[in-house]
Amino acid sequence: MALFVLITLLMVGFSYANVVAKVNQRSITREEVISAFNAYWREIIHLPIAQATKRDMQEFLVEYVRSLIIQQEAKKMGINVKESEFKEYIAKNIGNVPLSETVRELVKTEILTNKILDRIAKDIDVSDKEITAYYYLNLRDFKLPAQVLVRRVLTEDLDTANEVYYRLSRGIESLEGIRGAKEGDPMWYSIQTLPEIVKQQLYPYEVGKTSKPIDTGSGYLILKVIDRRGEGILSLEEAKPVVKEKLLKEKRQEVFKKWFQKVSKEYRVEFFFWQL
Numbered sequence: 293m294a295l296f297v298l299i300t301l302l303m304v305g306f307s308y309a310n311v312v313a314k315v316n317q318r319s320i321t322r323e324e325v326i327s328a329f330n331a332y333w334r335e336i337i338h339l340p341i342a343q344a345t346k347r348d349m350q351e352f353l354v355e356y357v358r359s360l361i362i363q364q365e366a367k368k369m370g371i372n373v374k375e376s377e378f379k380e381y382i383a384k385n386i387g388n389v390p391l392s393e394t395v396r397e398l399v400k401t402e403i404l405t406n407k408i409l410d411r412i413a414k415d416i417d418v419s420d421k422e423i424t425a426y427y428y429l430n431l432r433d434f435k436l437p438a439q440v441l442v443r444r445v446l447t448e449d450l451d452t453a454n455e456v457y458y459r460l461s462r463g464i465e466s467l468e469g470i471r472g473a474k475e476g477d478p479m480w481y482s483i484q485t486l487p488e489i490v491k492q493q494l495y496p497y498e499v500g501k502t503s504k505p506i507d508t509g510s511g512y513l514i515l516k517v518i519d520r521r522g523e524g525i526l527s528l529e530e531a532k533p534v535v536k537e538k539l540l541k542e543k544r545q546e547v548f549k550k551w552f553q554k555v556s557k558e559y560r561v562e563f564f565f566w567q568l
Contacts, residue, residue, distance in 0.1 A: 310322050310323070310567070311564060311567065312325055312353060312563070312564050312565070312567050312568050313325075313353055313356075313357055313561070313562060313563050313564065314560070314561070314562045315357055315360055315361065315559055315560070315561055316559055316560050318360070320353075320356070320357070322567060322568060325349070325352070325353050325356060325568065326349075327394065328352075328356060328394040328398075329344070329348075329349055329352045329353075331392040331394045331395050332352065332394070332395055332398060333348075335389070335391055335392060335395045336386070336395060336398075346568065349568055350565050350568060353563065353565070353568065354563070355398075356398075357561060357563075358401075358552075359397070359398055359401040361552075361555065361556060361559055361561075362401050362404055362405055362408070362552075363397075363400070363401060363404060365408070365555050366404040366407070366408060369408065369411070371404060371407050371408060371411070372404075373400050373403045373404060373407075377403060378396075378399070378400065378403065381399065381402075381403050382399065386399070405548070408548070408551070409544050409547070409548050412547055412548070412551050413543070413544045413547040413548070416540065416543045416544060416547060417540075418535075418536050418539045418540050418543070422539060423532055423535045423536055423539065424528065426535050426538075426539060427528050427531055427532075427535055431525060434525050434526040434531050435523070435524075435525055435526075436521075436523060436524050436525065436526055437482040437483065437484050437485075437523060438482070438483045438484070438497075438520075438521070438522050438523050439480045439481060439482050439483065439520070439521050440480070440481055440483060440494065440497050440517045440519070440520050441478050441479070441480050441517070441518050441519035441520070442478060442479055442480075442481055442494075442515050442516065442517060442518070443460070443475070443478050443515065443516040443517075443518050444475065444476045444478070444479070444513065444514075444515055445460070445467065445473055445474070445475045445513070445514045445515075445516075446473075446474045446475075446476070446508075446511050446512070446513055446514075447472055447473050447474070447505075447511055447512050447514070448472050448511050448512075449472065449511075449512070450505060450512055452470060452471070452472045452473060452512075453505035453512035453513075453514055454505060455470055456470060456473050456505075456514045457502060457503075457504055457505055457514050460502045460514060460516045461502040463500070478518060483497060489506060490503065490506070490515065493506065493515065494515060494517055497517055497520055498517065498520070499517055499518060499519060499520055500516070500517065500518075501516070501517045502514065502515070502516040502517075503515040503516070
């Protein structure tokens with residue numbers, strides 16, 4: 293009898309030592325977390341698991357528990373995720389790649405979080421006064437670097453590239469009749485962030501300046517400066533959509549934080565980080 297009790301105590305102790313967290317009566321084992329963590333690191337983080345630290349795993353455990361609570365609360369609220377919504381979210385944010393069941397559940401939690409937010413923060417708005425105040429208090433964030441609007445033409449061979457360069461450098465804008473020349477839409481680039489080889493070719497960045505063919509390894513690129521704007525500050529009107537989106541996001545996050553703190557009180561949560 294004493295031997296049976298001893299064996300039972302040892303088994304209970306062994307199983308308890310394998311638990312890294314508890315949510316009410318739900319025990320989360322070390323093996324469960326490691327398996328989920330490895331899948332998340334591999335499929336979402338896209339880094340070698342060898343680079344993961346103990347702290348990474350501890351933070352993941354907190355998020356894992358948070359995910360369980362959010363899923364339970366979403367169920368109480370009658371909120372779910374349709375398969376079409378899930379596929380749309382994956383295509384937009386992750387890409388159409390095979391996902392493990394664990395990662396699918398974590399992704400569903402993100403979608404559920406957004407749906408919960410839409411419900412509990414539906415009346416949240418940002419006033420023009422708030423936008424204006426934020427703009428003038430953070431003008432440094434709206435500083436624009438010197439930029440150039442660049443025309444881009446790509447060719448497969450050097451002869452075609454030289455023909456494109458000849459025309460553009462002499463002010464002939466039409467590339468009609470040049471076969472194999474592919475042109476993308478003009479794009480604004482910060483002069484500071486241009487690759488060194490491009491800086492050398494386009495300096496001093498005057499309108500009309502055309503680069504000689506640049507070997508990309510898979511073809512030749514010809515660039516031409518068609519407009520330029522100096523350093524400045526983004527105007528309030530231009531900044532308004534950006535500021536509004538930022539402030540709305542911050543307000544929604546604060547609402548969700550308070551909501552989660554409130555619902556979490558209904559759960560008995562314990563962490564045993566030292567057993568990871």
